[in-house]
Amino acid sequence: MSVKPKEYKEGSFLEVFRYKDLLVQLVKRDIKLKYRRSFLGYVWSILNPLLIMIIMAIVFSFLFKREITLFPIYLLAGRSMFEFINTAVTKSLSAITDNASLLKKTYVSKFMFPLAKITSSMVDFVFSMGALVVVMIVFSVAEGRVLFSLQNLGIIIVVTEAYIFALGLGFLMAQLHVFFRDIRYIYNAVSTMVLYCSAIFYDVGMFFEKAKDQVAAGSAPLALYLANFIEYLNPFYIYIKQFRYFIWTPGLETIPQWAVVTPVDFLLGFGYAILMFVIGVFFFRRAQNKFILYI
Amino acid sequence: MENIKNENAPEYIVDVDNVTVRFNKANQKVDNLKEYFVRLIRRQLMFQEFIALKDVNLKIKKGEAWAIIGTNGSGKSTLLKVISRILKPYKGKVTVNGSIASLIELGAGIDPRLTARENIYLNGCILGYTKQYIDERFDAIVEFSELEDFLDSPVQNFSSGMKSRLGFSVATMVEPDVLIVDEVLSVGDVLFRKKCMNRMNEMLSRGTTLLFVSHNMATVKSMCDKAIWLNKGEVVMSGDMEEVCNEYTATIEAKKAKEKEEKLKKEKALDMQAKALKSKRAKK
Numbered sequence: 121m122s123v124k125p126k127e128y129k130e131g132s133f134l135e136v137f138r139y140k141d142l143l144v145q146l147v148k149r150d151i152k153l154k155y156r157r158s159f160l161g162y163v164w165s166i167l168n169p170l171l172i173m174i175i176m177a178i179v180f181s182f183l184f185k186r187e188i189t190l191f192p193i194y195l196l197a198g199r200s201m202f203e204f205i206n207t208a209v210t211k212s213l214s215a216i217t218d219n220a221s222l223l224k225k226t227y228v229s230k231f232m233f234p235l236a237k238i239t240s241s242m243v244d245f246v247f248s249m250g251a252l253v254v255v256m257i258v259f260s261v262a263e264g265r266v267l268f269s270l271q272n273l274g275i276i277i278v279v280t281e282a283y284i285f286a287l288g289l290g291f292l293m294a295q296l297h298v299f300f301r302d303i304r305y306i307y308n309a310v311s312t313m314v315l316y317c318s319a320i321f322y323d324v325g326m327f328f329e330k331a332k333d334q335v336a337a338g339s340a341p342l343a344l345y346l347a348n349f350i351e352y353l354n355p356f357y358i359y360i361k362q363f364r365y366f367i368w369t370p371g372l373e374t375i376p377q378w379a380v381v382t383p384v385d386f387l388l389g390f391g392y393a394i395l396m397f398v399i400g401v402f403f404f405r406r407a408q409n410k411f412i413l414y415i
Numbered sequence: 416m417e418n419i420k421n422e423n424a425p426e427y428i429v430d431v432d433n434v435t436v437r438f439n440k441a442n443q444k445v446d447n448l449k450e451y452f453v454r455l456i457r458r459q460l461m462f463q464e465f466i467a468l469k470d471v472n473l474k475i476k477k478g479e480a481w482a483i484i485g486t487n488g489s490g491k492s493t494l495l496k497v498i499s500r501i502l503k504p505y506k507g508k509v510t511v512n513g514s515i516a517s518l519i520e521l522g523a524g525i526d527p528r529l530t531a532r533e534n535i536y537l538n539g540c541i542l543g544y545t546k547q548y549i550d551e552r553f554d555a556i557v558e559f560s561e562l563e564d565f566l567d568s569p570v571q572n573f574s575s576g577m578k579s580r581l582g583f584s585v586a587t588m589v590e591p592d593v594l595i596v597d598e599v600l601s602v603g604d605v606l607f608r609k610k611c612m613n614r615m616n617e618m619l620s621r622g623t624t625l626l627f628v629s630h631n632m633a634t635v636k637s638m639c640d641k642a643i644w645l646n647k648g649e650v651v652m653s654g655d656m657e658e659v660c661n662e663y664t665a666t667i668e669a670k671k672a673k674e675k676e677e678k679l680k681k682e683k684a685l686d687m688q689a690k691a692l693k694s695k696r697a698k699k
Contacts, residue, residue: 130500142540149537153528225523227500228541302447409503413438414446 131408133401135229142228146236151243165244166251169200173255180321188323192255193267193368198320200248201278201363202356205286206311208241212290213297213304220415230408231401234294238286242279252367259371267371274366281389282359288396291404298407298414317350318357324350325378355392362389425512428624429498429593431473434507436493436648440465467493469648470507475641477513477592480625482639482656484663490648491628495519495595498626513592513624516542520597521582527571531562531581534570538585552588559614560584561607576604583611587618594618597628612638632660 128135136143155161173196181191188194212234216223219233260267296303327347334341350357365381372379440463445451454460468490475481483491496502497509499517524541525534535556539549549556557563560580570578587594594615615638619625629635635642636656643653644663652659 138543139540141544141546142537144546145533145537145540149526149529149533152533222524222541224501225520226517226541228543299446300448300451302449306448412502414444 131229131405133231133405136231136235139229139232142232143236143239146232147240147243150236150240154244162247162250165248166254169196169203169248169251170254173199173251176321184322186323186326189373190259190267190368190371193252193259193371194323194364195321196252196255197364197367198318198360200245200252201282201360202315202318202320204241204245204279205282205289205356205359206315207244208238208286209289209293209307209311210304211237211241212294213307215290215294216298216411217301217415223411223415230411231291231404234290234404235287238283238290241286242283245279256367256371263371269370271366271370275363277386278359278362278366278389281362281386281393284390284393285355285359285396288393288398288400291400292396295404295407295411298411314354314356317354318360319350320360323376323378324357325376328378352388355389355396358385358389358392361385425510426476427474427510428477428512429473429475429626430508430510430512431471431494431498432508432510434468434471434497434504434509435466436468436490436497436502437505438465438467439463467648468497468504468645471645471648471650473643473650473653475593475624475626477624478619478622479641480619480639481627482635482642482660483626483628483645484635484642484660485645485651486667488647489645491645492519492597493648494645495597495626495628498593499595511593514589515593515595516586516589516591517595518583518586518597519595521579521586523582525570525578525582528569530567530569531560531573532566534581535585538582539588542586542589544589549588556584556588559587559610576607580607587614590618590621590623593624593626595626632664636660 128138155165158164160167173192176195176199177192180195181187215233215237216230222228223230256267293303293307324347327343327350331341331344331347334343351361352358361379362381362385364379369375369379445454445460451460471490471494473481473494483494485491493502495517496519497504498511499515499519500509500511524538526537529537535553536546536549540546557566560583562577562581565573565577570581573581596615615625619638625638627635627639639656641654642656642659642663644651644659652662
């Protein structure tokens with residue numbers, strides 16, 4: 121029997137396949153530690169997004185004149201997707217620095233640590249979808265019709281896209297964090313900015329209407345530029361839009377134009393994911409030999 | 416793994432070829448963007464070179480037992496780190512033809528929040544073994560570590576001796592081609608230390624190559640047959656253990672004697688001064 125099934129080039133990303141059992145162990149550890157000793161355990165991870173959703177739903181339904189049908193589902197779907205990528209990246213920021221003592225003592229593929237953090241965030245995300253199920257059941261009862269459909273299964277595609285994207289961004293941030301510890305604060309600021317640009321508690325349709333008014337008034341359609349910016353240049357929104365398309369739109373009687381997902385959206389989604397992944401792996405690989413001098 | 420020997424088997428199992436390791440010992444570590452830009456503008460981003468190893472050559476044949484000796488800061492640990500792939504050399508090349516188990520610090524990958532059972536799997540996987548492989552050896556590991564009764568309690572409740580027992584058992588669960596040991600055996604009780612020694616000797620008798628760092632000359636002499644002596648990152652001498660050790664001990668003793676002499680001289684000078692002062696006071 122061989123201990124090392126196959127030799128991969130040292131330092132290459134493919135080396136993670138040699139350590140696939142380690143990935144399982146690391147993810148198991150994160151999950152176990154998260155749910156083991158808290159009294160409410162799993163209930164907490166559903167309760168937390170639910171409570172935030174309720175607060176946001178109340179606040180924003182007073183704030184905006186426009187009404188989004190099934191707003192709580194819309195809100196929760198968007199927020200969970202955003203939170204998934206955001207937590208994955210935040211956790212992988214310190215993935216290398218937290219394991220400093222280990223990396224100083226043994227050789228392990230360094231990709232493993234951000235990879236494990238992002239994977240356990242994905243598992244958490246899947247767990248927390250229990251909250252969505254609860255809300256959808258509540259609204260199915262309230263509306264008197266079933267809001268679930270086979271189309272819901274499409275989220276597998278979106279989660280895959282978002283996972284690859286998060287990996288790329290996570291690798292990039294993890295290696296930067298080794299050299300610049302204050303990158304965390306910059307990331308936090310940027311991610312808050314992205315949060316507001318991701319149409320989580322409003323909808324992009326608002327901008328299209330505003331643009332019509334602007335054109336009618338004879339001024340430049342600035343709102344349209346903003347909408348296009350969100351739609352095409354913000355990968356977070358691209359994944360949120362697709363996620364809603366599989367969770368929220370199947371329950372609608374009339375689907376608004378801005379919520380319809382076209383093949384272009386999938387192309388963009390996978391495009392951004394793969395691009396980010398390549399960038400992340402490239403920089404991580406290049407920097408990894410210097411980690412030991414900074415941790 | 417077992418039949419690693421084929422027709423074109425490499426001559427050396429560990430080949431350290433002209434290795435230089437360089438560090439930056441700038442007085443202040445720049446580890447944040449703010450500091451980086453401030454220094455960039457002030458042109459204070461210095462690189463203070465520190466050569467931890469300089470043109471080190473070490474060629475080890477299969478089955479040999481090597482000791483690495485030298486005073487503190489001579490580069491022993493750096494050499495071990497280069498061999499176990501933790502550090503990349505700045506110049507030169509390190510080739511290892513086989514698997515390495517390094518006992519540089521026991522329990523480096525032990526998570527105190529997990530139980531002993533979970534830690535065995537986690538640690539084994541960190542060392543690069545598959546789950547199936549650990550499954551097969553699980554009972555042997557537990558038996559060797561003598562932790563049968565504590566398997567399902569979190570490691571944070573363990574004593575340091577128990578922790579190192581766990582670490583040692585996992586690290587030596589496999590027969591590596593090269594075993595690297597860095598003064599880890601100073602922990603645990605006498606019985607377990609003896610057990611570890613026996614385990615290492617057992618491995619040696621089965622053809623494992625050993626790399627050993629210790630300040631204890633008696634242990635070195637009992638375990639090794641070759642030695643390399645490092646001083647300030649350079650190889651002073653390498654070869655037969657007996658010769659190198661004798662030379663090393665002689666030098667150390669000579670140095671100590673010299674230091675003692677200097678100390679005595681200084682003491683004498685101070686005494687003289689005191690006497691002179693005393694006589695001055697008496698005159699007054």
